[in-house]
Amino acid sequence: MKIRLDNSMLFSLDATLCCGQTFRWEKRSEWWYGIVRDTVFKIRQKKNELEFENTSPSFVNSYFGLNDDLQKIYREICKDNYIKQAIKMSKGLRILHQDPWECLVSYICATYKNIAAIRQMLHELSHRFGEKIRFEGVDFYAFPTSEKLGKTSVTELTQCGLGYRAEYLYSTARTIYIDNFDLKLLRKESYEKAKLELLEFPGVGAKVADCVLLFSLGKLEAFPVDVWIKRVILKYYSEHFPKEFVMRAFCRKSLSKAEYERLNCFGREYFGEYAGYAQEYLYHYERTKQ
DNA sequence: CAAGTGCCTTTATC
DNA sequence: AGATAAAGGCACT
Numbered sequence: 001m002k003i004r005l006d007n008s009m010l011f012s013l014d015a016t017l018c019c020g021q022t023f024r025w026e027k028r029s030e031w032w033y034g035i036v037r038d039t040v041f042k043i044r045q046k047k048n049e050l051e052f053e054n055t056s057p058s059f060v061n062s063y064f065g066l067n068d069d070l071q072k073i074y075r076e077i078c079k080d081n082y083i084k085q086a087i088k089m090s091k092g093l094r095i096l097h098q099d100p101w102e103c104l105v106s107y108i109c110a111t112y113k114n115i116a117a118i119r120q121m122l123h124e125l126s127h128r129f130g131e132k133i134r135f136e137g138v139d140f141y142a143f144p145t146s147e148k149l150g151k152t153s154v155t156e157l158t159q160c161g162l163g164y165r166a167e168y169l170y171s172t173a174r175t176i177y178i179d180n181f182d183l184k185l186l187r188k189e190s191y192e193k194a195k196l197e198l199l200e201f202p203g204v205g206a207k208v209a210d211c212v213l214l215f216s217l218g219k220l221e222a223f224p225v226d227v228w229i230k231r232v233i234l235k236y237y238s239e240h241f242p243k244e245f246v247m248r249a250f251c252r253k254s255l256s257k258a259e260y261e262r263l264n265c266f267g268r269e270y271f272g273e274y275a276g277y278a279q280e281y282l283y284h285y286e287r288t289k290q
Numbered sequence: 291c292a293a294g295t296g297c298c299t300t301t302a303t304c
Numbered sequence: 305a306g307a308t309a310a311a312g313g314c315a316c317t
Contacts, residue, residue, distance in 0.1 A: 227299090
């Protein structure tokens with residue numbers, strides 16, 4: 001099946017899947033293969049056309065955020081020359097609407113890891129605990145459910161290379177499974193309320209919560225601050241902070257809670273209701289330029 | 291090639 | 305409140 005993208009509907013499949021917001025997509029020749037919930041599907045882009053198999057146009061529209069008005073978002077977040085450059089570099093990058101459970105697990109695992117390592121952990125988790133799905137003669141693995149992960153053991157999770165994250169994931173999975181907690185319901189809550197609820201889960205701090213809110217719960221105002229974004233703000237937006245604050249934050253390896261709050265609030269106030277989009281463009285730009 | 295550094299941080303403990 | 309340490313292990317240089 002195909003979707004035509006008219007000129008106003010800026011979209012780059014590659015930028016969207018490569019920018020680091022999602023970890024399990026695989027590119028084989030020109031097709032991208034993905035597993036969302038219990039379905040494997042593939043998709044490719046040819047200029048102004050999206051072609052896909054084994055899924056529906058409405059799912060593609062929703063999952064890839066094709067309903068977001070990118071032109072409007074660019075107008076809103078384009079506050080200065082630096083973000084302008086970042087946007088120019090990754091035109092058509094969109095925030096995905098990921099599955100909240102998979103997203104939550106992904107970012108609990110992501111703390112203090114690089115992207116290659118995160119991919120490996122999630123692959124291992126899926127391979128061991130996810131349902132096998134055959135597609136085009138190849139074995140894929142669905143993302144394991146909270147029930148499945150809540151019923152394993154910390155030891156088995158540790159064997160997936162999770163390290164100290166195994167305990168957090170185990171408790172979170174158990175809570176969600178036993179309480180029958182529906183993460184999707186957080187979509188209806190405000191950003192602040194949904195964030196407070198996410199912070200209750202072990203292994204979820206402000207940064208992880210903001211990622212889940214942005215990448216799976218439709219909170220486009222969320223502005224996750226990781227080490228890259230921290231550097232971007234301190235380097236290119238330092239005039240918005242006292243010199244002393246910038247110096248101190250630069251020297252420290254990790255952010256204190258107060259420092260996180262300060263950078264996070266700056267992002268949301270400065271870039272506005274689509275701050276999350278600004279974050280993703282800045283993040284991707286900082287990591288790929290040069 | 292070995293060894294060091296860094297990684298989309300959170301939590302526990304002062 | 306605010307600082308500090310500890311917690312896998314992989315990837316990159």
